[in-house]
Amino acid sequence: MRREVTLKDIAGELGLSISTVARALADHHHISEANKVRVRGAAARLGYVAHSAARAMRNGQSTLIGLIIPDVQNEFYGTLAKALAQCFDAAGFQMLLAITEDDPESEERQVKGLSEARAAGIVFVPCPQPRRETLALLERGSWAQLIRRVEDVDAPWFGIDEEAALMQATTHLLTLGHRRIAYVGGTTDLSTGRGRLRGFERAFAAAGVKLPKDLIRLGRPRMDFSAEAFESLWSLSGRPTAVVTGGARLSAGVLEMIGRLNLRVPEDISIVGYGDAPWWNTGLSTISLPVRDIALSCGDFLLRRIRERSTTASGGKPPVYQATHLPALVLRSSTAPWPLQNAVS
Numbered sequence: 413m414r415r416e417v418t419l420k421d422i423a424g425e426l427g428l429s430i431s432t433v434a435r436a437l438a439d440h441h442h443i444s445e446a447n448k449v450r451v452r453g454a455a456a457r458l459g460y461v462a463h464s465a466a467r468a469m470r471n472g473q474s475t476l477i478g479l480i481i482p483d484v485q486n487e488f489y490g491t492l493a494k495a496l497a498q499c500f501d502a503a504g505f506q507m508l509l510a511i512t513e514d515d516p517e518s519e520e521r522q523v524k525g526l527s528e529a530r531a532a533g534i535v536f537v538p539c540p541q542p543r544r545e546t547l548a549l550l551e552r553g554s555w556a557q558l559i560r561r562v563e564d565v566d567a568p569w570f571g572i573d574e575e576a577a578l579m580q581a582t583t584h585l586l587t588l589g590h591r592r593i594a595y596v597g598g599t600t601d602l603s604t605g606r607g608r609l610r611g612f613e614r615a616f617a618a619a620g621v622k623l624p625k626d627l628i629r630l631g632r633p634r635m636d637f638s639a640e641a642f643e644s645l646w647s648l649s650g651r652p653t654a655v656v657t658g659g660a661r662l663s664a665g666v667l668e669m670i671g672r673l674n675l676r677v678p679e680d681i682s683i684v685g686y687g688d689a690p691w692w693n694t695g696l697s698t699i700s701l702p703v704r705d706i707a708l709s710c711g712d713f714l715l716r717r718i719r720e721r722s723t724t725a726s727g728g729k730p731p732v733y734q735a736t737h738l739p740a741l742v743l744r745s746s747t748a749p750w751p752l753q754n755a756v757s
Contacts, residue, residue, distance in 0.1 A: 417460040425454050477714070478526040478534040480510045480519065486633075487689040488660045489537070491703045492558065496535060499711035505532060514539040514632075520546040527552065533714045538562050540601040554717045556710050561603050568717075568733045570710035574604050577699045577739040578611030579618075581656045581684040584697075584741060586619045589750045590654040590682065594627035596641045596666055597658030605630065608658040627652050638665030639672075646673060653682065653750045660687035663698070678748035688742070695745040702737050709735050 419437075423430045428447070436443045436451035454460075477500050481489045497507045508531070510522035520543050526534055533554040538561065547565055556568040578595075585593050595612045598605035609630070616623040626648070629641035638657065642665070645652055657663040663685035675681050677695075685698035713733060 417455075417458045419460075421458060422451060422454050422460060425458065426450055474530045474532055475505050476508055476526070476529055476531045477505045477718075478508045478510060478522070478531050480512060480522050480526075480534065481537045482512050482514045482539060483633075483661075484509070484511050486661055488687055488701070488703060492707045495704045495707035496711050499708055500715070503715050505715075512539055516541060516543050516546070519543070520549075523549045532718045535710060535714060540599070554714060554721055556714050556717075558706070558710050559604060563603055566732045568713060570706055570713070570735045571604075571737065572701060572706070573736050573738055574607030575611040575614065577686075577701075578608045578656065578658060579615045580611075580739070580741045581686075581699050582612050582615035583619065584743070585654045585656065585682060585684065585747065586615060586621060588654075588682070588747060591621060591750075592624055592627065592650060592652045592654070594624075594629070594642075594645045594652035594655040595658065596629045596638050596645075596655060596662050598633045598662070599630050605658070612656065612658075624652075626650070633659040633661050635661050635665035635668065638662040639669040642666045642669040643673070646675075654684075654747070655681060656684045657686045660685075660689055663687060663696075664689070667696070677746050679752060682747040682750070684741075684747060697744045697746045698742055700740045700742045702739070706735075706737050709737070 419430050419433050422428075423433045426433070428451070432443065432447065433451050436448045437455065439448065479493055479496055481493065483489055484493075493507075493509060500507045508526065510526070512519040512522060516539050519539050523534065523536075523546050527549050531553070533556075534550060535556055535558050536550060537558050542562060547562065550567070556570060557565075558569075559571045561567075561569045561571065578597075582593060582595075595609070597608050597612070600606045600609060609628075612628075613623055627645060629638075629645065631637040631641060638659075638661070642655065645655070646669075655666060657666055666683065667685070670677060670681065670683070677683060683696070685696050686701075688698050688700045713735075
């Protein structure tokens with residue numbers, strides 16, 4: 413097994429002191445450009461790899477930034493992760509991805525590991541009930557909440573106006589004459605779930621229409637849940653004429669069950685989805701989300717906060733920053749008036 417190349421090896425190769433080599437690699441202003449070029453060239457030739465943990469101990473900060481998300485298979489989070497990775501890479505940082513599956517124990521473990529690695533910052537999509545120990549660890553460094561938020565914690569947050577999103581989608585269906593509108597959404601132990609359900613309910617209140625509580629199904633944001641939820645809705649004697657979903661994976665599950673039941677869209681059922689995954693049928697009316705804009709806004713903020721912490725003495729707590737992004741309702745062919753104007757009697 414090949415031995416790891418050290419600063420001592422580079423120093424011996426060039427006839428320089430170890431301290432001079434270390435400073436040259438750190439771009440120290442006391443070292444001449446000629447020596448910096450020589451040292452970098454020797455480091456590359458010998459295959460020297462900097463020890464990031466040791467550097468973090470010296471500087472108090474690493475070039476690592478953590479992204480903690482609940483689900484990597486969700487297209488929404490995948491898009492966020494890609495945009496953030498590009499943002500951090502352009503600034504000279506590396507992004508580490510951690511998956512929690514909404515398990516608070518795993519979440520605490522991931523945050524602790526990033527803290528021990530002296531990560532420069534953390535982007536955090538919290539689980540429904542994060543532990544106090546997790547939040548205490550996060551408060552020691554630079555961090556921001558993304559999409560979801562712990563509402564009683566003063567911390568930067570970047571997300572979507574969930575209430576406006578679902579109100580807009582539901583109002584569209586009400587305007588088309590639908591009254592038996594189903595909602596398949598996430599649980600209300602998540603801030604996103606609470607906001608989306610409020611939007612659904614507000615649309616009925618604003619239209620002066622009675623809320624069909626028997627058509628509301630809430631559960632984990634998984635395809636299997638939403639598929640089963642829609643199947644149960646379709647088995648009711650008072651079936652829904654339309655459905656609006658509150659999540660990308662939930663939309664996928666409902667669409668899958670609609671296909672299994674051989675239903676026609678929009679003749680049998682109108683649907684408004686959530687998100688805009690590229691593998692969906694392009695005829696789906698949906699709540700389109702500015703995912704990349706949210707990610708870049710969060711990434712730019714965190715990089716700015718990291719720079720501020722490294723160049724200024726710690727003093728009073730900075731003001732809490734929040735950015736709410738507005739979604740857009742994209743209308744395609746999956747919704748139609750009820751009853752259909754061209755229906756055959």
